Amino acid sequence: MRRARVVKMIVLYPLFLLVAATILYPLAWMIYSSLKSDSDIFADVFALPTSLYFENYLTVFTTGGMDIYFKNSLLVSIVSVAGLLLFTSMAAYAFAMFNLRGGKLLFLFTLIGLMVPPQALIISGFKWMAILKLLSTYWALIFTYFGWGSFGILVLRNFFTAVPREIKDAARIDGAGHWQMFTRIMLPLARPSLATIAIFYFMWIWNDFIYPLVYMQTQDMYTVPLGILFLNGRYIIQWGLQMAGLAVATIPPMIVYYLFQKQFVRGIMAGALKG
């Protein structure tokens, strides 16, 4: 058995390392090139930086406008995720705790959203936002993301339904109303599920490109993905600047990924199995 294990390692490690290199190298290239001056980059695109050159980051955050894009993205992501967590958990609580006439039908209605591809709504969504006079405001994005609650409602309803009867009864006997039951008993219990949903939504919203592209018409309202595309067009031959912008865009989701890898994996599984 031990020899079989060594054979496995000899066969598998080159494969694993090759795939890992294919994934990591473009990212490493992006990050170390962001620390090179343009003349260094064009002298040798592969070479590691000889000294650390932070000028690119300074320019990206000042004249490049990355400070604005970053602030916009952060604001939209945080407000959207916070709202989604609150609204989806409230709705999920209602679907799980009340025996509503027609509740099943209403629940199925909310699940339609799981099947809709986001880009199918861009044209009518744009016209709708124009009617509501929300184009180029944070609300255009925030309200849109609030509309995508189906996933959270499904996951949390399943969780709340599975909470043992004894816990619900005990709270009732203590005289808790539904709001108290929701905030004091059910939400704390649901913390792991809430974390999963929060990570899932954060990744999607931070990286979302198509809604900002359509709804955000002025540069001061760009989110990070739009901003780096703008930098790409504006600094077409200044690769160092572009790389710095790309690196900045990648840092927040990477941090979240490393801190909450388990929740992220659970989130994508739930997302995949959502049906």
Add this chain to the structure above:
Amino acid sequence: MAATATREQETAATDSAPSLAHRARRRPDWILAAPFLAPALVFYTLFLMVPLLGTVALSFTQWTGFNFANIQLAGLDNYRAMGADPIFWMSLRHNVIFMVGAIALRVTFALFLALALDQRVPFSNLFRGIYLMPTVISLVVVGVVFRLALSPSLGLINPFFSAVGLDALTGDWLGNPNRVLPILILIDTWHGFGLYMFLFIARLAAISEELHEAAFVDGANSLQDIWYITLPLLRSTTAMVLLLAAIDSLKVFAIIYVMTSGGPNHRSEVLSTWAYFQAFTANKVGYGNAILVVLLVITFVLAYIQVTYFQPREEY
């Protein structure tokens, strides 16, 4: 034994019994439930359902998109116009190619690596973590990085091919009509295979260790174990992942918009980029929406199959 049975009965009773709130019934349930349901459902209705219905409704109109007074009903005209639009058919074909490519590459790759990682050699968790990394990066970042890497004069890819003696592969990638779709599919695979890999890993982890041990006791080697024990058990997961990859492939937009804008000469155009162009550049709002409806219908059919045949497990 008896204790277990009792517990199961209790659980069953919990599941089927009406909720406590229902029994208490001080006020009608709807009145109590409405405040909880309202925020999520109001936003869902206003910002998902209204645009969704809008997409369908506008697809039956003719409209330049500027003045609401100028919307004209056009019946099925937009759908008839598709017949005479060669780029629509080209886009549809590209969506199909993208779907087939995504399924073939993403799923094969994901399955292969999941099986390899399941062999539990040291550090497999580290590699797992690395393989999932691209999934969390914005497709815009991925698109721009690879556009720079593929740059014909500088970049990474061409010098790399020269260095390893594959000069035949050097040259323009994104501007070459025969190469543009394959390279986009490859980059899309780079970004997305990790997610599917994790779906396989989750299923593999659920296969009882005893089954493998039994196989080894019978003298099977690792490859035989994979072929006779593991793969047959993965059949339904594989079917589910295939369908999921098909549905996901229809969402392609950002990577194409960023890397080629559908070019060169529409050779990487897909339905969503073509609809975007029609609505926002050519000012044909009705026609753009009709293209999106085609996309919606294909997605709904696949999603319907997914829901019907693969009931999601209710545990996360």
